[in-house]
Amino acid sequence: MNTPRVDAGNIVGNVYDKYNTRNPIARALMRGFTDAVTDLYQGTGARSVLEVGCGEGLLADHLIRRARPDRFEACDVALRPAPSLDPQLALREASIYALPWPDQSFDLVICCEVLEHLVDPAAGLAELARVSARHVLISTPWEPVWRVLNLARGRYLRALGNTPGHVQHFSRRALLTLAATRLDALRVRRPLPWTVILGDVRR
Numbered sequence: 001m002n003t004p005r006v007d008a009g010n011i012v013g014n015v016y017d018k019y020n021t022r023n024p025i026a027r028a029l030m031r032g033f034t035d036a037v038t039d040l041y042q043g044t045g046a047r048s049v050l051e052v053g054c055g056e057g058l059l060a061d062h063l064i065r066r067a068r069p070d071r072f073e074a075c076d077v078a079l080r081p082a083p084s085l086d087p088q089l090a091l092r093e094a095s096i097y098a099l100p101w102p103d104q105s106f107d108l109v110i111c112c113e114v115l116e117h118l119v120d121p122a123a124g125l126a127e128l129a130r131v132s133a134r135h136v137l138i139s140t141p142w143e144p145v146w147r148v149l150n151l152a153r154g155r156y157l158r159a160l161g162n163t164p165g166h167v168q169h170f171s172r173r174a175l176l177t178l179a180a181t182r183l184d185a186l187r188v189r190r191p192l193p194w195t196v197i198l199g200d201v202r203r
Contacts, residue, residue, distance in 0.1 A: 032191035034062060037112060037139065040187060040198040042067045044135050046108035050074065052096050052128060053114030056082040060089055063110075073106075075099070096124040104133035112139040112196075116168045121178060129182040129201045136183055139196040143169040146193050170195065 041049075041063050047070045051060045054074035064072045064086045072086075075094040085091075094100050096114060109132040115121040128136050147161030147169075156162055162169075170178070172188075172195045179186055183199025190196075 029192060033139070033194050033196070034059070036189035036191045036194075036196045037110075037137065038063060038066055040137055040189060040196065041108070041110070043187075044108050044137075044198070046106070046135065047071070048106045049108045049110065050099075050101070050106040050131065051110040051112075052094075052099065053077070053111055053117075054079075054091070056080055057085045057089060057091060058082055059110075059112060061085045064088060069107075071106075096127055099127050099131050101131045103130055105131045107133055108135045108137065110137045112137070113141070114138075115175075115178070116140045116166045116170060119167060121168055122181065125178060125182050132201050134201060135198060136179075136201060137196070137198045138175070138179060139194050140168075140170040140175050141166070142190070142193045142195050143171055149193055 037059070049063070049069050049072045051074040054060050054076045057074055060072065060074040061082070068088070071090075072088060073090040073092070075092050077093065077095045079091060079093045081091055092100075096111070096118065097120070109128045111124070111128050115124060115138060118124045125138070128138070141163070146163070150156050150161035150163065156164070172190070175195045175197060176186065176188070179197045179199055182202055183197075184202050185200045187198045188195065
């Protein structure tokens with residue numbers, strides 16, 4: 001099991017390469033996730049985009065190749081970019097708790113598979129909403145289904161299926177409740193085993 005570490009208040013521990021897995025079931029699940037995120041992303045028509053918690057940058061790379069905005073930036077508290085990312089992507093290190101952009105800097109702010117790693121996800125969501133002029137797109141694993149699926153494949157048994165680094169466990173209702181504190185007009189996708197939400201920033 002990986003040992004989680006803390007980077008600027010984020011619990012980092014899951015290093016499983018889910019975007020390049022060779023497991024056919026995992027690949028099918030990931031297709032459902034990326035299709036849901038891509039559908040919501042393209043529907044915004046955003047001309048400026050920020051992804052927070054981009055990790056290797058693979059999701060940002062996937063999205064920019066399907067709909068190219070004028071500006072696409074991505075950041076992570078522990079940036080480790082994959083090779084051959086789209087050259088238009090602008091990458092930098094930054095914490096979700098202190099994003100280095102002015103208020104309302106982007107049409108769309110994306111934050112996938114991050115909130116479950118945060119000690120204070122409400123503070124993280126507040127920063128996402130602050131730097132967005134229009135939309136915020138978030139996703140988290142669907143609990144407790146996520147842990148049940150981990151147990152079914154024999155992973156993280158001593159932790160009862162909890163992925164290393166996950167310190168929050170969002171049911172679909174719990175994520176919707178959190179999203180509604182900052183966002184209106186919520187649009188929800190439910191690809192197994194995730195919840196993906198797009199909302200309009202409340203002003």
